[in-house]
Amino acid sequence: MNTKIVQSRSEVLLVGGGALSDDALALALSAAGTVVAADGGAARVLAAGRMPDAVYGDMDSLSEAVQARLAPGVLQRVAEQDSTDFDKCLRHIEAPLVLGLGFLGARLDHQLAAMTVLARRPxxxxxxxxxxxxxxxxxxxxxxDLPMGERFSLWPMAEVRARSEGLRWPLEGLGFRPDGITGTSNAVIGPVRLEMAAPAMLLILPVAHLGALRAGLAAAPRWPAQAGGGGVRA
Structure with missing residues (x-):
């Protein structure tokens, strides 16, 4: 089948099957215009009283009973086994920002896979x-725009160089790599400005600063798609 692309001019909420509280999901759904689910995440969205706009995955985690409850055209089966359900979703969404819930927590291997996809599809x-x-x-x-003293962490997915202002330990002159220098447990000492030489660095902040991160990303330039379908590069 031809799998449709979800296109939106506003933020898209993407719901996975990982650790996620009912309250957090309800709050996110109340503000969401477009909702996409990754495989078993569809059951959660339906249980919260919302019909997802699209569901992507190989459907190995979504029962036939739940599949039968989905509106016509919502189920978008992607049968290949070379990518995760999160990857299947992300590559089929075109939006200014995708907010992913249910992809962190519970299983470390799933978290690592999801973070790899972030770097693969910059x-x-x-x-x-x-x-x-x-x-x-x-x-x-x-x-x-973050509070003074706040925790600020970076994690390189490949070799990458960076510059910074407003961090206790500046980034300039350091060669970051997963098996070498990393950037966890830094701290904010003023207005933060970052420059990255390549799409290979993850930014990790306390969840309380999601709003500040949204604002910063809205004004930031976007990386182009990686040649050859992705993969982190320095």
Whole structure:
């Protein structure tokens, strides 16, 4: 079948099957215009009283009974097994921002897979929201308004260089890499400005600053799609 692309001029809520409280989902759904579910996440969206606009995945985590409850045209089966359901969703959404709930927490392997997808698809701007943290791929430039002393962490997905203002430990002159220098547990000492040489650095903030991150991303330039279908590069 031809799998449709969800196109939106506003933020899209993407719901997965990982750790997610009913209250957090209800709050996100109340503000969402377009809702997409990844495989078993559809059951959660339906249970919360909302019909998703699209459901992507191989449907190995979605029962036939739940599939039968979906409106015509909502189910978009992607049968290949070479990517995660999160990847299947993200590559079929075109929006200024995708807010992903249910992809952090519970299983570490699922979290790592989701964060790899963020780096693999830099042109798809997405923030993953967990109980304690939010994480996204750093754009080439971003300005963030954050409280003094706040925790500020970076994690390289590949070798990458960066510049910063407003952090206790500046980034300039350091070669970041997953098996070398990383950037966790930094702290804010003023207005934060970041510059990244490549789409290979994850930004991790306390969930309380999701609004500030949204604002910063809205004004930040977007990375182009990676040649050859993705993959982190330095």
């Amino acid at each position: 042109d798809r701007r997405c923030v993953l929201v967990g109980e304690n943290d939010v994480v996204c791929l750093c754009p080439s430039r971003i300005v963030l």
